[in-house]
Amino acid sequence: MRIWYEKLPEHPSNLWPLLNVKLKSKTSFQPALALVDSGASISVLHPDIAETLGFSTKILGKPKEAGESASGSYQSRTLPETIDTNICGSTFPIKFTVIDNKSLIWPCILGEDSIFQLARIDFWKFKGYFEIELRKDLN
């Protein structure tokens, strides 16, 4: 599937690989935009999105680990269960980490441990699109 990059305000020369995803927990369902991030070692949910899926920071408890990213330091909490994540029509259970970095602007980040394990992704940034070919041996 070919997906066109998005131009966002302020720096229109920057192109962003964004995907529509549908997140489903045991108690809630929430469509959101996700950044496909080959530079992210983990997959991330924004705390507000996690809360709508039934995982408030109160429920998740104290952060277990702290990390450093290019966007600054952050504390993290790993969800106790996977979130069924619909990507391009197929659903996969994904383990997400909630991070509380104030500069986090993405509702969802699909990193190396999720989408890059679930699909072949070819980035054709100079052509303005990326292509996702979901694995057929998983569903």
Next chain:
Amino acid sequence: MINTSLGKILEKYSTGWISVSQDHKNVFAWGKTLKSVLKKLEKKGNPEGYLMKVAKSYSNYIGV
């Protein structure tokens, strides 16, 4: 063709959360908080909108 619809929508806001249509061309709801967006969506019959956080800058994110 590179998508510019979402960028044009986001230009109109500087904070909060937004729910956009599947093609990112229409706004279903905007609010200062995600909870307020979800309430507005509920009043509209819960159209399948995709949530995005509005930011003053989209340039400083690199990765986690």
